[in-house]
Amino acid sequence: MFDPTQLAALSAILRNGSFERAARLLGLTQSAVSQRIRLLEEQVGTPLIIRSQPCRATEAGARVFRHAEELRLLEQELRTDLGIGREPGALASGTTGADARAWPAVRIAVNADSLATWFLPALAAGEFLFDLVVDDQDHSADWLKRGEVRAAISSASRPVQGCDCLPLGALRYLATASPDFCRRWFGEEGVTPAGLQRAPMLTFNAKDRLQSRWAEQAFGTSLAGPSHWLPSSQAFVDAAAAGLGWGMNPEALAAPALAERRLRVLKADCPLDVPLYWHVSRSVLRLMQPVTQAVVEAARRALRPIP
Numbered sequence: 279m280f281d282p283t284q285l286a287a288l289s290a291i292l293r294n295g296s297f298e299r300a301a302r303l304l305g306l307t308q309s310a311v312s313q314r315i316r317l318l319e320e321q322v323g324t325p326l327i328i329r330s331q332p333c334r335a336t337e338a339g340a341r342v343f344r345h346a347e348e349l350r351l352l353e354q355e356l357r358t359d360l361g362i363g364r365e366p367g368a369l370a371s372g373t374t375g376a377d378a379r380a381w382p383a384v385r386i387a388v389n390a391d392s393l394a395t396w397f398l399p400a401l402a403a404g405e406f407l408f409d410l411v412v413d414d415q416d417h418s419a420d421w422l423k424r425g426e427v428r429a430a431i432s433s434a435s436r437p438v439q440g441c442d443c444l445p446l447g448a449l450r451y452l453a454t455a456s457p458d459f460c461r462r463w464f465g466e467e468g469v470t471p472a473g474l475q476r477a478p479m480l481t482f483n484a485k486d487r488l489q490s491r492w493a494e495q496a497f498g499t500s501l502a503g504p505s506h507w508l509p510s511s512q513a514f515v516d517a518a519a520a521g522l523g524w525g526m527n528p529e530a531l532a533a534p535a536l537a538e539r540r541l542r543v544l545k546a547d548c549p550l551d552v553p554l555y556w557h558v559s560r561s562v563l564r565l566m567q568p569v570t571q572a573v574v575e576a577a578r579r580a581l582r583p584i585p
Contacts, residue, residue: 280318280321280342280345280346281314281317281318282349283314284314284315284317284318284321285318285342285345285346285349286304286346287300287304287306287311287314287315287318288314288315288318288326288327288339288342288343288346289343289346289347289350289383290303290304290311291311291315291327291333292327292333292334292335292339292343293383293409295331295332295333296331296332296333297311297312297315297333315327318342322338322342324336324338325338325339326338326339326342327339344425344426347382347383347385348561350381350382350383351382351384351428351561351562351565353382354382354405354406354565355562355564355565358564358565381405381406381407382406382407382565383406383407383408383409384404384406384407384408384409384428384429384562384566384569385408385409385410385411385421385426385427385428386408386409386410386411386427386428386429386430386431387410387411387412387413387418387419387421387422387427387429387430387431387432388410388411388412388413388418388430388431389412389413389414389415389418389431389554390412390482390509390510390511391449391451391511391528391531392415392431392449392554393410393412393511394511394512394528394531395449395511395528395530395531395580396530396576396577396579396580396581397431397573397576399572399576400569400572400573400575400576401569401572402572403568403569403571403572404566404568404569404572406569411426411427413485414482414483414485414486415431415432415433415552415554416432416433416434416485416487417485418430418431418432419432419434419438419557422438422441422557422559423438423439428558428559428561428562428566429556429557429558429559429562429566429569429570430556430557431446431554431555431556431557432554432555432557433552433553433554433555434555434557435553435555437557438557440559440560440561441557441558441559441560442557442558442560442563443555443556443557444555444556444558444570444574445553445555445584446554446555446556446573446574446577446578446581447553447554447577447578447580447581447582447583447584448551448552448553448554448581448582448583448584448585449528449551449552449554449581449582450528450529450549450550450551450552450581450582451488451492451526451527451528451529451549451550451551451552452526452527452529452532452536452543452549452550453469453489453492453496453524453525453526453543453544453545453548453550454515454518454524454525454526454527454532454535454536454541454542454543454544455477455518455521455523455524455525455541455542455544456518456519456520456521456540456541456542457539457540457542458521459477459518459521459522459523459524460542460544462521463476463477463478463524464477464544469544469545470497471493471497471499474493474497474499474501474503474524475501475502475503476503477503477504477523477524478503478504478505478506478522478523478524479501479503479504479505479506479523479524479525480505480506480508480514480517480518480522480523480524480525481505481506481507481508481525482507482508482509482511482514483507483509488526488550488552489501489505489524489525489526491550492526492548492550495548495550496545496548505523506522506523511528511531512531514527514531515527515531515532515535515541518532518535518541519535519540519541524544526550527541529549530580551582551584551585553584553585554577554581556570556573556574556577558570
């Protein structure tokens with residue numbers, strides 16, 4: 279059986295990036311934290327931490343870290359069942375030592391555009407520390423399959439094994455560009471498949487297929503044009519308004535620039551609605567119920583019905 283204080287030291291190091299910050303959080307000396315890690319590594323029989331800047335987990339360390347987080351979540355569920363709560367405002371006041379260790383952390387995979395538009399306020403419903411992993415909605419469920427997160431916003435409608443899946447709604451995207459960009463690249467003819475192949479577009483990262491999906495929906499063609507790479511939701515809007523390229527922007531983020539006529543919709547009758555679903559592991563289903571309810575309610579207000 280692992281020593282809880284050693285597991286807490288491992289979690290603190292990996293969450294804060296260094297032995298020094300972990301020691302401050304736990305109210306210990308740095309040498310005491312190092313001693314706990316040494317004993318834990320001896321028990322496991324392999325190194326658990328790569329002592330870099332910041333510190334990273336080895337493969338074994340990541341597995342032990344997930345085990346430590348599971349134990350904290352189970353403890354919090356027991357506290358909830360027994361009616362043992364925390365003092366209001368304990369997290370905000372900057373707790374250390376045993377109080378700091380008592381806060382469980384939940385890792386969630388979420389797509390960048392949901393994070394930038396509607397998702398974040400829903401997390402206030404939970405008494406957790408949140409560790410958010412940003413990934414494309416078509417790939418976020420993979421984190422659940424690997425056991426690396428406990429919940430995810432995903433475009434996958436089929437529940438991940440061991441998880442419940444709830445429909446949230448569709449995030450609407452609009453193909454947008456600046457008026458000057460449209461005049462330069464599309465002219466009087468307007469947006470055409472040939473024009474899209476020539477005009478620079480904006481791509482979030484290598485997993486981003488929204489531009490291609492929109493072109494297939496609008497014109498029945500795939501895209502192979504030049505692209506800027508820009509991994510930021512707000513910068514996507516700003517770059518389109520600045521005339522760097524055309525891109526798929528969430529309707530909510532693009533609305534101010536559209537109202538100010540800094541952006542123009544390329545094809546008004548052809549939005550792209552991306553269905554989103556909330557996947558949550560059954561291992562934390564009861565504990566996450568307030569967050570799940572808040573996520574569903576926030577989605578109902580912000581998203582469109584799934585087609």
